[in-house]
Structure formats: structure tokens, C-alpha cells
Amino acid sequence: xxxxxxxxxxPRRRFKLVPRVLEPRVGQLxxxxxxxxxNLRGERAPAWLARDGSRYAGAPAGLATRELEISEVxxxxxxxxxxxxxxxxxxxxxxxxxxxxxTLLVELDGETLRRxxxxxxxxxxxxxxxxxIKRVPDGRVSxxxxxxxxxxxxxxxxxxxxxxxxxPARKLVLIAGGSGVTPMMALLxxxxxxxxQRELALIYANRSQADVIFADALARLAVEHGPRLAVLHALExxxxxxxxxxxxxxxxxxxxxxxxxxLASDPDSEFLLCGxxxxxxxxxxxLGARGVAAARIHSESFLAPQLQAKAAAKxxxxxxxxxxxxxxxxxxxxxxGQTLLEAGLAAGLDMPxxxxxxxxxxxxxxxERGEVIMREPxxxxxxxxxxxxxxxxxxxxxxxxxxxxxERGEA
Amino acid sequence: MLDSERLTNLLPTRMRSxxxxxxxxxxxxxxxxxxxxxxxxxxxxxxxxxxxxGKQGEPTKISCNYEAHFxxxxxxxxxxxxxxxxxxxxxxxxxxxxxxxxxxxxxxYENPLLPDDFLDPHTLAAELGTTFTNKExxxxxxxxxxxxxxxxxxxxxxxxxxxxxxxxxxxxFDGKLYGATQVMDEGRHVEVFNRYLDQxxxxxxQINDNLFVIIDSLMTDSRWDMKFLGMQIMVEGxxxxxxxxxxxxxxxxxxxxxxxxxxxxxxxxxxxGVLALREHITKELSxxxxxEREDWAFEVALLMRNRFMVYEVYEEWFEGLMTREHxxxxxxxxxxxxxxxxxxxxxxxxxxxxxxxMSERILPYYEKVGLLQYFDGVAADGLTAEQMLRELDGAVQx
Ligand code: FES
Ligand SMILES: [Fe+2]
Ligand SMILES: [Fe+2]
Numbered sequence: 001x002x003x004x005x006x007x008x009x010x011p012r013r014r015f016k017l018v019p020r021v022l023e024p025r026v027g028q029l030x031x032x033x034x035x036x037x038x039n040l041r042g043e044r045a046p047a048w049l050a051r052d053g054s055r056y057a058g059a060p061a062g063l064a065t066r067e068l069e070i071s072e073v074x075x076x077x078x079x080x081x082x083x084x085x086x087x088x089x090x091x092x093x094x095x096x097x098x099x100x101x102x103t104l105l106v107e108l109d110g111e112t113l114r115r116x117x118x119x120x121x122x123x124x125x126x127x128x129x130x131x132x133i134k135r136v137p138d139g140r141v142s143x144x145x146x147x148x149x150x151x152x153x154x155x156x157x158x159x160x161x162x163x164x165x166x167x168p169a170r171k172l173v174l175i176a177g178g179s180g181v182t183p184m185m186a187l188l189x190x191x192x193x194x195x196x197q198r199e200l201a202l203i204y205a206n207r208s209q210a211d212v213i214f215a216d217a218l219a220r221l222a223v224e225h226g227p228r229l230a231v232l233h234a235l236e237x238x239x240x241x242x243x244x245x246x247x248x249x250x251x252x253x254x255x256x257x258x259x260x261x262x263l264a265s266d267p268d269s270e271f272l273l274c275g276x277x278x279x280x281x282x283x284x285x286x287l288g289a290r291g292v293a294a295a296r297i298h299s300e301s302f303l304a305p306q307l308q309a310k311a312a313a314k315x316x317x318x319x320x321x322x323x324x325x326x327x328x329x330x331x332x333x334x335x336x337g338q339t340l341l342e343a344g345l346a347a348g349l350d351m352p353x354x355x356x357x358x359x360x361x362x363x364x365x366x367x368e369r370g371e372v373i374m375r376e377p378x379x380x381x382x383x384x385x386x387x388x389x390x391x392x393x394x395x396x397x398x399x400x401x402x403x404x405x406x407e408r409g410e411a
Numbered sequence: 412m413l414d415s416e417r418l419t420n421l422l423p424t425r426m427r428s429x430x431x432x433x434x435x436x437x438x439x440x441x442x443x444x445x446x447x448x449x450x451x452x453x454x455x456x457x458x459x460x461x462x463x464x465g466k467q468g469e470p471t472k473i474s475c476n477y478e479a480h481f482x483x484x485x486x487x488x489x490x491x492x493x494x495x496x497x498x499x500x501x502x503x504x505x506x507x508x509x510x511x512x513x514x515x516x517x518x519x520y521e522n523p524l525l526p527d528d529f530l531d532p533h534t535l536a537a538e539l540g541t542t543f544t545n546k547e548x549x550x551x552x553x554x555x556x557x558x559x560x561x562x563x564x565x566x567x568x569x570x571x572x573x574x575x576x577x578x579x580x581x582x583x584f585d586g587k588l589y590g591a592t593q594v595m596d597e598g599r600h601v602e603v604f605n606r607y608l609d610q611x612x613x614x615x616x617q618i619n620d621n622l623f624v625i626i627d628s629l630m631t632d633s634r635w636d637m638k639f640l641g642m643q644i645m646v647e648g649x650x651x652x653x654x655x656x657x658x659x660x661x662x663x664x665x666x667x668x669x670x671x672x673x674x675x676x677x678x679x680x681x682x683x684g685v686l687a688l689r690e691h692i693t694k695e696l697s698x699x700x701x702x703e704r705e706d707w708a709f710e711v712a713l714l715m716r717n718r719f720m721v722y723e724v725y726e727e728w729f730e731g732l733m734t735r736e737h738x739x740x741x742x743x744x745x746x747x748x749x750x751x752x753x754x755x756x757x758x759x760x761x762x763x764x765x766x767x768x769m770s771e772r773i774l775p776y777y778e779k780v781g782l783l784q785y786f787d788g789v790a791a792d793g794l795t796a797e798q799m800l801r802e803l804d805g806a807v808q809x
Contacts, residue, residue, distance in 0.1 A: 042426040
């Protein structure tokens with residue numbers, strides 16, 4: 001109605017040179033002429049327009065996974081395989097530090113399961129790397145990959161992630177239990193070949209001889225790099241002819257092995273631990289008792305995925321969350337089952353993350369108000385927790401929240 | 412051939428280049444043998460090349476005239492198309508699931524969008540008696556990528572509307588249902604290319620004149636099978652060639668993932684074209700009508716082979732430094748463009764054969780322009796998308 005009356009009050013055009021039906025044509029003709037004339041004068045409209053990306057700024061985005069292709073499957077033991085992975089197009093991969101891990105996303109029965117696996121190969125090789133996967137009892141992903149991984153298969157992955165062994169000292173004592181040897185293997189393979197000054201010792205504990213991953217590769221490295229590398233094995237159930245240490249790798253057994261390792265009493269060396277939690281706790285205690293300062297001990301704990309599974313299920317209702325970044329403040333609704341990180345990314349926010357499974361702390365945010373439930377265990381330390389920090393990738397809000405995203409580079 | 416060089420030598424550079432481009436357009440049309448084909452392409456040629464309707468900076472209106480074909484009995488008439496429809500439903504994918512938060516750095520040397528020697532700029536530099544700095548090379552490559560993807564986007568807009576028209580006009584009912592999925596596919600393609608240009612590259616080039624001519628002539632032709640032939644066989648073939656080459660050479664993971672998905676859709680589209688046209692051309696058309704289609708396809712194939720010269724990038728970078736003629740030679744011999752032609756025609760020619768547009772009478776012409784070598788390839792109805800991707804990953808020479 002309003003439109004109609006507005007039209008009637010518009011001033012009438014006096015003369016109509018061109019009937020209404022032809023008007024569009026005349027307009028077109030005028031434009032055509034203009035173009036031809038401009039062209040002949042050598043004037044041209046700019047060949048392109050700048051676009052600012054605003055149109056899709058709010059479009060939902062998921063985790064930026066990368067696709068990897070299995071190029072080789074190496075059977076290490078009856079219960080462990082190494083997968084050699086590469087970019088399907090042959091592109092080089094981002095730089096990997098020894099000690100880092102990748103999160104593999106594996107689709108099983110319509111569900112996407114995420115698992116972290118440490119890199120076990122020489123990280124100076126840029127176009128491929130390997131991860132080593134030990135079968136976990138009842139572990140769906142590890143069982144699947146042990147039984148079905150084959151060359152040509154493709155996997156989605158996140159990473160590399162993790163701060164373990166970020167700046168290793170020149171002299172290192174590595175203490176590993178079971179599949180905790182994988183990041184150690186990457187350290188050995190990378191550091192020994194590239195840095196002739198390195199001195200390393202590996203103390204490696206397993207249940208039985210059949211469980212020892214990389215047995216041959218370690219023997220070879222020890223021969224090749226002679227005095228710069230010492231490898232000491234401990235077995236809980238040794239075969240009859242066994243000459244190494246015997247028993248669980250705690251207390252007296254470990255103490256004996258440390259006594260046999262000259263590097264362990266060198267005041268300059270650092271200790272890197274990776275293995276089951278009881279073993280690492282025992283080792284830490286023992287080292288402390290032997291006068292090793294805590295700052296010289298670094299450890300990487302495994303996130304037992306079975307434990308984290310159902311925690312997020314406790315959250316039943318959608319929650320309103322305000323996410324504050326350096327540039328803006330955005331309100332999002334986090335659905336049950338969704339993490340803070342997923343909701344933030346879906347809202348087009350530039351939130352930092354790497355492993356997306358609680359293992360690297362890249363996604364740490366400050367919880368200014370509200371309450372979240374985090375999947376446990378994760379890599380957040382007690383001081384960080386006290387300071388009100390949470391890991392966005394494993395946090396599900398159980399009440400309205402306000403979180404602040406750290407700026408890039410901020411510790 | 413017109414001796415344009417002598418005539419235009421006297422004009423200032425830019426104007427000369429423009430007049431040169433008119434002469435070129437004219438010579439394209441003078442080379443068309445068949446008056447009927449000329450009559451059907453000429454108006455589009457004028458609108459695209461002379462009037463540059465696609466570059467006027469305003470939306471282009473193209474009037475269309477064709478018949479929508481209704482059938483109130485809903486016959487199950489084409490089991491193969493019904494099967495394709497089923498597959499198309501299952502093959503739908505959500506463009507949001509691509510890794511859009513991948514950081515794309517167009518100037519990254521480790522994972523370049525296009526390899527340095529896609530166009531062989533060093534030879535060009537040598538011919539011009541200069542050298543390019545790394546920065547210039549990177550920027551030149553950036554222009555080229557943006558230009559290519561912009562043309563992909565414009566082509567997809569054409570494909571979207573053509574798919575709509577074809578869905579209305581086709582007389583197979585199973586084909587109409589299938590056509591609906593293709594409309595959805597093309598919409599998604601417009602979205603992903605637009606989003607990539609918008610978010611990752613930040614630059615959109617104008618539509619290339621030749622591409623405009625082809626789209627315009629398809630939209631305005633009132634015969635449904637011409638639309639079909641043009642869109643489902645020729646333009647889709649062109650798109651598959653272009654997508655395939657970029658898919659093969661790019662090292663940028665998001666673009667590669669995006670193209671992989673798009674290629675799978677396009678493979679279905681060409682397959683549909685072959686199914687629909689084979690029936691129609693071999694059974695329904697008179698010999699004279701068939702011959703006209705055959706000639707038309709040949710001319711358009713030539714247009715596609717000879718005329719995608721990336722002039723928009725030339726105008727941006729080299730106008731005044733070299734002649735259009737020189738640039739044409741450079742582009743025609745560039746390794747990337749050669750590969751592009753190879754991939755495109757190795758798909759297109761077998762498809763034309765499969766639908767019956769490669770009779771004895773036209774073979775000598777294909778022979779003369781060197782396209783007959785592709786005659787024995789596999790047509791789209793015998794080729795799966797996976798095979799196609801695998802072939803790209805392996806055999807194609809670069
Ligand atoms: S992203 Fe690694 S802990 Fe959250
Ligand atoms: Fe398309
Ligand atoms: Fe298509």
C-alpha cells in the first residue's frame with residue numbers, strides 16, 4: 001500500500017521518448033555503446049575485483065584436519081604396527097619435532113574416534129613419517145589399525161602437536177615403558193644421525209621379550225652409534241637366557257639400571273619419561289631421591305582414551321557461551337556433545353588448537369565465568385587449573401560461560 | 412587471414428591491442444565452415460566479444476526461449492538414468508565439511524597453488540630480454556590462479572542455470588529427477604569456488620569473453636539437445652579437463668580436496684549427457700540435423716582449444732610489453748595449457764564418439780587439427796569417478 005501511494009505522488013515524466021517496454025533495451029544499448037567506445041579509447045574496466053572474505057566469515061568450519069595416506073605398514077611385534085604416512089599429493093608435511101604426536105581420526109561404525117600416536121621416525125625426513133600403534137586391550141582404534149591398516153588407506157589427522165622434549169639437553173636419559181618408546185625412538189633416530197655431539201641412554205622396560213618394539217632397530221642404532229648410545233632393557237618375565245635387568249621398572253630394578261648408566265649421574269643430563277603412569281611416578285620419585293632436580297625431569301603421559309569416552313555425555317542442555325578474542329566478542333550456543341572449540345570454530349572464530357584431544361594444551365582458554373566439564377585425563381597441570389584455565393577441545397560447558405582466548409604467542 | 416598487424420601498427424598500444432582483439436574475434440568466426448553454425452554462434456559472439464556483456468559491471472540479462480516438457484503420467488522411462496539418480500543422491504556432500512579453516516598462503520613456496528613452470532615464465536622472460544624476480548613470479552602465478560578459479564566460478568554459474576533449463580526441457584522423466592540433483596551439485600560448486608576466491612584468495616576476475624560466448628549461445632539456443640550437447644558434453648568436458656589439471660598439480664590441500672569432490676560430481680554430469688544424447692541423436696534426429704550438431708560440436712571444440720588465452724592476465728601484466736600474438740604463442744606452448752588440452756580432449760572426443768557425433772565425414776577435420784589421437788579413449792558411461800581421479804594421479808604427463 002505504502003509503495004503504491006508513493007508512486008502516485010512521484011512527479012510525472014513529461015515526455016516519453018521511449019515506450020516502457022523498450023526501456024531495458026535502450027539501457028542495454030547505451031551500455032553496449034559505452035563499452036565499445038571505451039574499448040576503442042583503450043580504456044578498460046579493471047580485470048578483477050578485490051574480495052574481502054566477509055561473505056563467508058560466519059560460515060561454519062570444522063577442525064582443519066589433513067588427509068594422510070598410508071604408504072607402508074611395518075609389523076613391529078605381534079601387537080604393534082608402524083604406519084608410514086605421507087601426504088597423498090606428495091606435498092611436504094609441516095615440520096615435526098621428535099617427541100610430537102599426531103591425532104588420527106578413524107571412522108568406525110559411523111563414529112569418528114580420535115587417538116593420539118607419537119611419531120617414531122626420523123623427523124628430518126620431510127615427506128613422510130611413521131607412527132607406531134600398540135594394540136590396547138579392548139581398544140577399538142588400535143585393534144582396527146593393527147588388523148586392517150594397509151597401504152593406500154587414507155586417514156584424517158591433526159597435528160603435529162605436543163611440547164614433549166621441546167628443547168632437549170645435549171645429554172639425555174630416556175626412560176620408557178612399553179609403547180612409551182615411540183617418541184623416544186623418534187628422538188634417537190633424529191638426534192643421533194643429525195647431531196654428532198649428542199649422548200643418549202635408553203632404559204626400556206617391557207613385560208616379555210615378545211613385547212619389545214624396535215628390538216632390532218635399537219640394536220642396530222647401538223652398534224652404529226657406539227659409545228654415544230647405551231640401551232638397557234628390563235623384562236618382567238625374561239626368557240631363560242636373559243642377561244638384562246629383571247623385574248618391573250620401579251624401585252630396585254630401575255635404581256640398578258641407573259647405576260649402570262654413566263649418563264644418569266652426569267649433572268648436565270636431563271631425563272625424559274614416557275610410559276604407564278605408575279612407572280613414571282616411581283621413576284620421578286626415585287630420581288628425586290637421587291638428587292635430580294624436578295626441572296631436569298620431563299614426562300609425557302599417555303591419554304588412555306577409554307577413560308575419556310563418556311565424560312561429555314554428562315552435559316545434557318545447550319549452553320550460551322561468550323567467547324572473547326583479541327578482536328571481538330561472540331556469543332555462541334554450545335550444543336550437548338559439542339566442545340567449546342567446536343562451537344567456536346563453527347562460529348567462524350579463529351581459535352588456536354592442535355591435537356583436539358586434550359594432549360597438547362594449544363587450545364588453552366581462560367574461563368572467566370561459568371563451569372565446564374573436561375574430559376579427563378588431559379594434559380592440563382594443577383597450576384593451570386587453579387588459574388582457571390581449561391582446554392577448549394575437551395571442555396563441555398555445564399552452565400553459561402564466558403571464556404577468553406589467549407592471543408597468539410601469549411604463554 | 413587478415414593482416415591486422417600492418418593495420419594496427421600505427422595506433423597507440425592499448426588501442427592497438429583492442430583492435431587486435433577484434434580482428435582475432437573476427438578471424439575466429441571467419442574460420443567457421445558451416446553457415447548454420449555461424450548463424451547460431453555469431454550473435455553470441457557479438458554480445459561476448461564486441462559488446463563484452465559479461466564485463467559491463469552490471470548483471471547480464473539473457474532472454475531464453477525454450478519449451479518446458481511436462482508429463483503427467485510420470486513414466487519410468489530410463490532405467491540407466493534412474494540408476495544415476497540413485498547414485499547422485501548418495502553422492503551428495505556438504506561443502507561445509509571441507510577444511511575451510513586451512514590457512515592458504517598464495518605465496519607459499521613449499522606448497523604452491525600452482526607449480527612455477529605451469530606457464531614457463533622463464534622462457535617468456537628470455538624472449539622479452541628480461542628476468543622476473545621471485546616476487547614477480549609469485550604474483551604472476553597468483554594472478555593466474557585467481558583467473559583460473561574465477562573462470563571456474565563463472566562456468567559453474569552457467570552450469571547451474573543450464574542444468575535448470577535442461578531439467579525443464581528434457582523429455583525423459585527419470586532424467587528430470589536426476590537433473591534436480593545436478594542443479595544442487597552446480598549450486599554447491601558455485602558456492603565452493605566463490606567461497607575459496609572470497610576467503611582464501613581475495614580476488615575475482617571478470618568472465619573471459621570466450622567463455623561468455625559459449626554460455627550465452629547455450630542459454631539462448633531453443634533446442635534442448637543443443638543445450639545438452641553444449642553443457643553436458645562440451646562445457647562439462649572443458650571443466651573436467653581444467654579441474655583435473657589443477658587437481659593434479661596443486662599442492663594446496665584445501666583446493667585439492669575441493670576439486671576432488673567437484674570432479675566426482677562432474678563425472679556424473681558428463682555420464683548423464685552421454686546417456687541422454689546417445690538415444691536422441693541416433694534415434695530421433697534426421698541425418699541433416701545430426702550433421703549440424705556434429706559441425707557445431709567441432710567448432711566449439713576448436714573454440715575451446717584455441718581461445719582460452721588468459722588475456723585478462725595479459726592485459727594486467729604484459730600489455731605494451733608484447734603483442735597479443737606473442738602472448739598467444741606463449742600460452743599455447745605453456746606446459747600447463749598443453750596438459751589441460753590433453754586431459755580435456757582425451758575426455759571429450761570419446762564422448763562425442765559415443766553419442767554419434769564422430770561420423771566418417773567429420774573425422775578428417777579432427778585429424779587436421781590433431782584431435783583424432785583421442786578417438787579410442789573410454790567414454791563417460793564406461794568410466795567411474797575413481798578411475799578418472801586415479802588416472803589423473805598417475806598417467807597424465809606433465
Ligand atoms: S588442542 Fe591439544 S589440548 Fe586442546
Ligand atoms: Fe559444476
Ligand atoms: Fe556440472
